[in-house]
Amino acid sequence: MDFHEILVLAVFTGVYLGMALGRWPALALDRTGIALCGAIVLLFFDEKTGASAAAIDTGTLAVLFGLMVLSAQFAASGLYEWCAARLAAAAASPAAVLALVVAVTGGLSSLLANDIVVFAMAPVLCQGLVKAGRDPRPYLFAHAGAANVGSAATLVGNPQNILIGEHGNLDFWHYLFFAAPISLAGLAAVYLVVLVTWRRALHHDTTAAGPVFAPPGIALDKAVLVKGILATLTLLGLYMTDLPRWQSTLLIAGVLLISRRLSTREMLASVDWHLLVLFGGLFVVTGALSGSSLNAQAIALLQAGGFSLEDPALLGAVALAGSNTVGNVPLVILLLSALPGLSPAALYSLALLSTFAGNLLLIGSLANLIVAERAKREGVRVSFLDHLRAGVPMTAVTLALAFAWLALWDF
Structure with a gap:
């Protein structure tokens, strides 16, 4: 050597x-x-x-940057805080509120960067749940778990999927057709696992009084929101064309930066x-x-x-170990760099398994760490063992569903 x-x-x-x-x-x-x-x-x-700097995948960085700008548009509209406030103020049973948290978080995370979704929603969710007399912890674990599982549904839901999609030049809509059903099943699993493992805390929750409404002080900027929705729909349309995904995403980001109300500095401040x-x-x-x-x-x-990492069983083991040690993003970058010849089937499997595996430990994904840190600032302690209580069964069930799904697709 x-x-x-x-x-x-x-x-x-x-x-x-x-x-x-x-x-x-x-x-x-x-x-x-x-x-x-x-x-x-x-x-x-x-x-x-x-x-060499030539090793930097500029296409992946361009897609990630563009999606952060798109997510910043929705953050500026107040959408994330508004959703979190309505969830926390819902006059419904704990089980119903938990289901709403999973559904809303999973849906938003599938098209917008999941890390930004939890960054914006977690503190407002914490504040509202405490005021409503609920223990925030089970809802926060459902929030983080749903952000991870929901983000697996698309090639733009999380950083590692963006990387995999760009590396393999994967078709956005074909991957969505493959991953959306199992992601929905995974969200159901997240809900049921938290409902069972945290049933005592949920049972002792008090039901919030009053109608379902957003608390005062949190309002939607409809003009900014509509622009974000139109930009998202346009981007999805561009993904159906032959235009490279990084060019489509940068184009939309450029359009969003041209604004009479939101300054460039304000928008770029939301970029990670x-x-x-x-x-x-x-x-x-x-x-x-x-x-x-x-x-x-x-x-x-x-x-x-x-x-061979073409074998889903070995790939799943590597994803589980790597995602909960070095993290799923560093793991995926390493695997794609070391094994550039992975087949599309293996890349699909990697996107799904590395994302689901991130729910095991608190350090398994950035979304988990963001939720814990944002909750801590609101006076709610989310411990490693608390996360483990829901994270282990959540990961076991979702990975079992994923392997069954991959077998069904003959991967």
């Missing part, structure tokens, strides 16, 4: 260890900073490592720049590894052992 390979392997190991731990010991670097520093080191020694930088850094790190002989040797060892 020469200096080039040692350096690439050392940086890769350090970066992905940081992804698993969430930070480097004694340093304030988070996952984004770790990925960025790793990319900088490899680019500095580019002649030795072969690292940290996530975009994380993607860029990981693209460079994994690109350097895939360009080395280490990657070829690892693939040869897998093949010699009779292992």
Whole structure:
């Protein structure tokens, strides 16, 4: 092993260890900073490592950026807060409110970035549920679980699906036809699991008094909302054409930025720049590894052992382990970089399994962590063990449904 390979392997190991731990010991670097520093080191020694900015998948970043702008349009209209407020104020039984939380969250997350959906909705949901005399925790677990499972329905529902769709040049509508039914079944599973595992807390909830309404102070900006809806419908129409998805998404983002009411600064403030930088850094790190002989040797060892990630069972095991250690986004970037020849069937399976697997642990997906952090700021503690209580059965049931679905499709 020469200096080039040692350096690439050392940086890769350090970066992905940081992804698993969430930070480097004694340093304030988070996952984004770790990925960025790793990319900088490899680019500095580019002649030795072969690292290049060309490894960055600009198409994926363009789609992700454009969808963040679209989601920012809905956030500016007050849609997310309005939905959360109405859910929390619903004069209905705990079981009915739980069902509404799952349905609304899953629906919004299927077309809009699920991380932004939970970021905006979780605090308002927390506030309203506490005021209504309900324990917010089961509803928050349903909120996070539904955001993950619902986002699996499309190629634009979450960052890893965007990456997979762009990498494989997958058809938006064909994937929707494949994934929507099992995603709906998964949402039903999320609801039933939380209903059963948190039945005591739900049983002791008090029913909110009064009619179903949005509390004062939270109103929809209808003009901004209508523009967002029209933009979404137009984007879905463009996805039916031969225009590359990244061009379609950027076009819509550009149209949304042209506004008389919402400033560019306001719109761009809602873009998750940290996530975009994380993607860029990981693209460079994994690109350097895939360009080395280490990657070829690892693939040869897998093949010699009779292992193939075309097998849904092995892919599911890797997705479950990887999503709950390094995270589903870093895992997907690594797999696509190391195994560029995955078939469309394997990519479909990866999109579904890596997303469902993210519900297992609190650290399994960014949506889970966002809900926990936003709840903490509202005085509601969501512990690792509390999440585990619903996360383990939720993941077991949804993955079992996913494997049955893949078998039905003869994957």
